[in-house]
Amino acid sequence: MTAVVGADTGPETSAETGAETGAETGAVVGTAGTEMTADGLRETALRIRRHIVDMCAGPEGGHLGGSLSSADILTVLYFSVLRCDPAAPDDPGRDVFLLSKGHGAIGLYATLAERGYLPVAELATYARPGGRLMGHPVRAVPGVEMPTGSLGHGLALGLGFALSARLAGRANRAFVLLGDGELQEGSCWESAIAAAAQGADNLVAIVDRNGLQLTGATEQISPLEPMAARWRAFNWAVREVDGHDHEALREALASAPWEPGRPSVVVASTVKGQGLAMVAGKAHSHYATLSERMHARAVRALRAGDR
Amino acid sequence: MSAVATRTVYRDALVERMGADPTAVCLDTDTGLFSGVDFGDAAARYLNLGIAEHTLMGVAAGMAASGWRPYVNTMAAFAGARALEAVKIDIAYNALPVRIMATHSGVSAGHLGPTHHALEDLAVMRVLPNMTVVVPADGASTTALLGQVADLPGPAYVRLGRKPTPSLPEDTPPPVLGRIQRLRDGGEVVLVCAGPLPVLAALEAAGTLAAEDGLDVGVLHAHTLKPFDTGTLTAATAGARLVVTVEEHWPSGGLGSAVAEELAEHAPRPLLRIAMPDRFVDTVGGQERLMADNGITAEGVAARVRARLAGLADTAAAPGTQTRPIP
Structure with missing residues (x-):
């Protein structure tokens, strides 16, 4: 999984000759996803939600609510924004995505499978003994850049990828999806300060602002508002969007960086459990093991919700 | 120096x-x-x-x-x-x-x-x-x-x-990563050490114990704690009356533990671990002073070795006695 920077992409390439290096190593990265239509995105997101629901009916259940709240963000990223190619997952010119809220693993697996990084059929092995699809993503899974799951790691990792690209003179970006509850971890803000200080404008964070954490509302447990103002105070460029509006997400994510020299953060307003009325907006959707009956009901609800 | x-x-x-x-x-x-x-x-x-x-x-x-x-x-x-x-x-x-x-x-x-x-x-x-x-x-x-x-x-x-x-003595060859370095040959008592002051203390203590006590004392410089060079350790300590570790670390988990683990599993020998005591050091002092206060000096190492050897001799002379208090 490690893309090796050879001597030819070392220091000599940073500044003056960087553009040439980027052209050599980066321009080949597939951008097929950017062609996807609005209908295509909607259908893809629905399939991803269906996979999520299916995995939650597996032997161990899964992180249902937060995966559903992230589903549209992941769909737009992988099918409309990221320069990435499942056939060349280590291409140094790729955009890097990190699921800092690693408990949303089933949403990532579903997205990677739909995008062609792993067989869709493998999703049925989620949480089954001997498999590689664990409750939190590991690098053995194609397309997973870094193991995540311990909250508060993604932003620093993303900054590392962003600084790497900058040092090599490449134009690729690092996208980091954070949970809102995750922002109670101090390391997030430590890394936010460092990213702004480094002027890492090729780093883009997305906050899945569903307002709920494991046992209840973030604002009742350890408040995070004013969210946008906090990021602005940390010298980030901030946009607030509807995290289930594909076009709004695409416009914001694809156009980053919005301010030269500043990292960008999309505060995506989402609903935990989005797409499943029976759990939407409820904290107990955080983790679910769906019985056969509940699974069938969820599948019907997804279809109904899509109409 | x-x-x-x-x-x-x-x-x-x-x-x-x-x-x-x-x-x-x-x-x-x-x-x-x-x-x-x-x-x-x-x-x-x-x-x-x-x-x-x-x-x-x-x-x-x-x-x-x-x-x-x-x-x-x-x-x-x-x-x-x-x-x-x-x-x-x-x-x-x-x-x-x-x-x-x-x-x-x-x-x-x-x-x-x-x-x-x-x-x-x-x-x-x-x-x-x-x-x-x-x-x-x-x-x-x-x-x-x-x-x-x-x-x-x-x-x-x-x-x-x-x-x-x-610095270590000028004739010390450069260490090889992953290989224990023999700084002094000797197999009766083997001092295994890591870190600037512990290595110097061990070398000087070895000289003292040889000169004053007539002991055959070896010194091993274990600069690489992981991966640990078990082969050299067990070969150099085979037949030793006592193996001693000297380090600037708490007693748990550092060099003493590494040596204890390897010897216990592969070639058990009597072992004395000399380390900083199991407490926080909140007295003002420089590095050398704080270590000296806790016995990590040539004199301190020599004294601990002598006491332990005496204890082992007592044990050998008193059949049925399985353990002795740590001196």
Whole structure:
């Protein structure tokens, strides 16, 4: 999984000759996803939600609510924004995505499978003994850049990828999806300060602002508002969007960086459990093991919700 | 006998390395170690991330995964405790080539106190899969080991001191990473040591015990705690009446534990572990003073060895006695 920077992409390439290096190593990265239509995105997101629901009916259940709240963000990223190619997952010119809220693993697996990084059929092995699809993503899974799951790691990792690209003179970006509850971890803000200080404008964070954490509302447990103002105070460029509006997400994510020299953060307003009325907006959707009956009901609800 | 701080030797070696290796990057947490340093053409590869040790480790992992070779800089107290989870998950788990350059190790921060002492770092680093753990003993061994660590495919923890410590004898050959270095031949009592002052204390104690007690004393320099050179240890201690470890670390998890584990499993010998006591050191003093207060001197080591040998002799002379109190 490690893309090796050879001597030819070392220091000599940073500044003056960087553009040439980027052209050599980066321009080949597939951008097929950017062609996807609005209908295509909607259908893809629905399939991803269906996979999520299916995995939650597996032997161990899964992180249902937060995966559903992230589903549209992941769909737009992988099918409309990221320069990435499942056939060349280590291409140094790729955009890097990190699921800092690693408990949303089933949403990532579903997205990677739909995008062609792993067989869709493998999703049925989620949480089954001997498999590689664990409750939190590991690098053995194609397309997973870094193991995540311990909250508060993604932003620093993303900054590392962003600084790497900058040092090599490449134009690729690092996208980091954070949970809102995750922002109670101090390391997030430590890394936010460092990213702004480094002027890492090729780093883009997305906050899945569903307002709920494991046992209840973030604002009742350890408040995070004013969210946008906090990021602005940390010298980030901030946009607030509807995290289930594909076009709004695409416009914001694809156009980053919005301010030269500043990292960008999309505060995506989402609903935990989005797409499943029976759990939407409820904290107990955080983790679910769906019985056969509940699974069938969820599948019907997804279809109904899509109409 | 000259004296240098291993962190200073490292700093100068890194400036050279940055020039020679276009993938080397220096990530700093405002340690001050690089104030006024001219990295020349490599200046863009020096980044001061501010006082942010978790971020330091995460950024290093991201950069190493992108093909760079980061040297990360902080104090041992923060590398091994504060940032440990990032070291574990982001660096060690991914087996990424990050060099964790930890200054102010042991009690080398002296009067700065327990917040700045690191007497647990070897224990926590040694337990991590994929990690190489190195403890240079002086300027020359720092230079030699850094050169060998530079091209390792995985992560490494390098334990450095704050203030100048005396050099090993001039005729000491350069250490080889992963191999215990025999500094003095002798098999009756074998002193296994790591770190500047413990190695010097062991060498001097060995001379004293040979001259005054007629003992055949060997000294092994175990500069690489992981991977540990079990073969040399067991070969050099076969038939020893007593194996002694000397280190600047708490008694659990460091060199003494490594030796105890290997001997217990492969070639049990009577063992005496000399380390800093199992308590926080909150008395003002420099590194040498704080270690002397706790018996890590040539005289202290010699005295502990004599007492233990006497105890072992008593045990041998009194059949049925299985254990003796620690002298």
